[in-house]
Structures are given as structure tokens and as C-alpha cells.
Amino acid sequence: MQIIQCDNSHAKTWDDYVSRQEQASFYHLFGWKAVNEASFGHRTFYLAAVDQGAIRGVFPLVCLQSRIFGKVMCSLPFVNYGGPCADEPGIEQLLLDEARRIVDRDQVDYLEIRSQRKLGGDLPTSEHKVSITLTLDKNPDTLWNAFKTGHRNNVRRAYKRGLSVRSGGIELLDTFYGILSESWRNLGTPLYQKGYFEHLMKTFPQETKIFVLDHEGVPVSSALNGHFRGVVEGMWLGALPKAREVEASYVLYWEMMKDACERGYQLYHLGRSTVDSGGEAFKKKWNTYPTQLYWQYIMREGRPMPQLNVSNPKLQLAISVWQRLPLPVTRILGPLVAKGIP
Numbered sequence: 001m002q003i004i005q006c007d008n009s010h011a012k013t014w015d016d017y018v019s020r021q022e023q024a025s026f027y028h029l030f031g032w033k034a035v036n037e038a039s040f041g042h043r044t045f046y047l048a049a050v051d052q053g054a055i056r057g058v059f060p061l062v063c064l065q066s067r068i069f070g071k072v073m074c075s076l077p078f079v080n081y082g083g084p085c086a087d088e089p090g091i092e093q094l095l096l097d098e099a100r101r102i103v104d105r106d107q108v109d110y111l112e113i114r115s116q117r118k119l120g121g122d123l124p125t126s127e128h129k130v131s132i133t134l135t136l137d138k139n140p141d142t143l144w145n146a147f148k149t150g151h152r153n154n155v156r157r158a159y160k161r162g163l164s165v166r167s168g169g170i171e172l173l174d175t176f177y178g179i180l181s182e183s184w185r186n187l188g189t190p191l192y193q194k195g196y197f198e199h200l201m202k203t204f205p206q207e208t209k210i211f212v213l214d215h216e217g218v219p220v221s222s223a224l225n226g227h228f229r230g231v232v233e234g235m236w237l238g239a240l241p242k243a244r245e246v247e248a249s250y251v252l253y254w255e256m257m258k259d260a261c262e263r264g265y266q267l268y269h270l271g272r273s274t275v276d277s278g279g280e281a282f283k284k285k286w287n288t289y290p291t292q293l294y295w296q297y298i299m300r301e302g303r304p305m306p307q308l309n310v311s312n313p314k315l316q317l318a319i320s321v322w323q324r325l326p327l328p329v330t331r332i333l334g335p336l337v338a339k340g341i342p
Contacts, residue, residue: 003048017048027060027084030046038199058092059099073099073102075113078196080131092120096298113171124299127294132271133267140338147287176197181238187319211224213255230264270283270286
């Protein structure tokens with residue numbers, strides 16, 4: 001067994017493996033390597049375990065470096081999860097050992113592994129995030145009839161407020177990014193440059209889709225989803241204050257669920273949520289179930305586990321400051337800060 005670093009010549013072999021590997025997701029596709037490199041200039045290490053010319057395991061790594069947050073690696077930054085996928089636990093361990101070697105060699109502060117399962121070994125672990133999943137049906141009426149009466153009434157009431165949803169591809173990117181940048185500023189979160197989403201949609205034109213919700217013809221909420229092997233990945237969603245006033249999320253989520261059913265998908269991951277948060281509570285209204293996410297760390301010797309979560313008082317202060325900045329300022333500064341935050 002040999003651990004190699006893959007380049008573009010391995011792209012097809014890598015994706016062939018990912019397409020049949022049970023643990024793999026949309027985020028494991030090889031195209032994300034170029035998306036992160038081209039959008040941010042981040043260095044990537046796409047590790048593969050190879051035996052007699054065949055890939056037996058993969059582990060995508062992205063290295064981020066900034067003056068504020070230091071030098072960190074993540075699998076995978078900016079998205080819901082990543083981590084190693086392998087045919088056997090022993091192969092997975094070889095990939096983790098190689099990742100640890102890179103952390104030590106390159107003097108990386110830590111590697112954050114965003115995994116849907118607990119990995120082997122005794123890695124420091126954070127369990128503050130869950131993935132919210134909905135089991136779909138080819139007939140959306142089956143989902144609708146299973147909702148509680150009060151929930152169905154909430155959706156019906158929202159429709160009566162002049163809401164409608166349209167969907168498409170990269171032609172809706174400007175609308176999506178405009179809403180997302182204002183929404184994230186209001187939350188106190190820096191946002192990546194628009195080019196990141198553009199690279200993503202050009203790399204995965206068949207796997208990505210934008211939804212825009214209009215209130216009386218004016219866009220007030222938008223989402224970008226990924227699609228891979230029967231699963232819809234809810235990746236980014238933004239909403240303006242008006243969207244909350246008219247409870248637009250009820251209509252947007254239902255239209256996206258109907259679309260997923262009608263296109264034959266089996267599962268819808270509504271994105272990650274903080275445990276016991278308002279976001280988790282809303283998503284549970286749709287007859288979803290939570291799955292624990294495990295953010296595990298390979299640390300350089302002597303380094304403490306990072307505390308990059310909203311409960312950190314230092315981050316609370318930064319969030320408060322960011323919320324007060326004018327939107328044009330955050331659109332300029334946001335990409336410079338966000339690219340270094342995994």
C-alpha cells in the first residue's frame with residue numbers, strides 16, 4: 001500500500017472511487033481541489049491510498065494561512081464535512097498517519113477533520129454540530145401529508161404573502177451572492193468572494209442549483225444546493241430581514257424539498273446546525289432527524305484544541321463589530337478575512 005498526493009492526472013480515478021465509496025459525499029469530488037486553489041490560492045494535499053494501481057482510500061486536505069487564524073488545514077473548509085474515506089480501517093489509519101506527517105513537516109497549527117463518523121484513535125473531538133437530514137419520497141405529497149397540521153398551515157400562510165420561488169444555475173449567482181453577503185453581514189460573519197461560488201458552479205454545473213425566493217417580485221432569500229448520488233446537500237442559504245417578516249423559509253424549504261423529490265433524490269441534508277440552536281429547531285419541523293458530526297483534530301504537539309465557535313467570547317466581540325460595519329465595507333474586507341477561516 002502506497003500513499004500518494006494526487007494531481008489532475010488522477011482526477012478521473014479519484015472520482016470513480018468516490019462515486020462508489022459508501023462513505024464519500026459531494027464534497028469528496030476531485031473538482032473541489034481546483035475550486036479552493038483557484039478561488040483562494042490555498043495549497044491542497046489530495047491523499048490517496050493506492051494498492052496495485054487501484055485507489056483504496058482518499059483524504060482531501062486544504063491548507064489555509066492567515067495572520068489572524070494562523071496556519072491550519074481542514075477537510076474540508078467552508079463546507080459541511082469531508083474527512084478520509086477508505087475501504088478498511090487500516091487504510092484509513094495510513095491516510096491519517098500521512099496527514100499527521102504533513103502537519104508536523106509543514107508546521108501546521110492543527111488539522112480539522114469534519115467527519116460524519118468518529119474516526120479511529122484518540123483524536124480531540126468537538127460534537128457541537130449536527131447534520132439535519134430528511135428522507136425523501138418520489139411523491140412530494142407523501143412528505144406533505146406526514147407533516148403536522150400546524151406546520152402545513154404555516155406553509156400555506158406563507159404562500160399567501162406573495163411568495164414565489166424560481167431556480168436555475170449560474171445566471172442567478174449575482175442575486176444569490178447579493179442576498180448572502182447582506183445576510184452574513186447581519187449575522188456578523190465574513191463571506192468569501194463571489195468568485196468562489198462562480199468557480200464551484202462552473203466546476204459542477206450539473207451538480208449545483210440556486211433557488212431564489214421572491215416576495216412580490218423582489219428577491220429576499222436564496223440558497224445554493226449540491227446534488228450527488230441520490231443526496232441533496234444544502235450548502236448555503238441567506239435571507240434578508242423582509243424574508244423573516246413574511247416567514248419565507250417555509251416556502252423556500254418546501255419548494256426545494258419538492259424539487260428534490262421530483263428529481264428522484266432519496267435524502268436531503270439541510271446543512272449543519274449548532275446543537276440546540278434555533279436553526280436546528282426549525283429544520284426538525286420537517287420530519288427530519290439529526291446526525292452527529294464529529295470535528296476531530298490532529299494537533300501539533302503542545303497546541304490546544306481550537307475554539308472557533310460562536311460561544312467563544314472573542315468571536316462574540318468580533319461578530320458584534322462586523323454587524324455594525326456598512327455592507328460595502330464588509331463586501332471588500334469579507335473575502336480577505338473569510339478565506340482564512342475554515
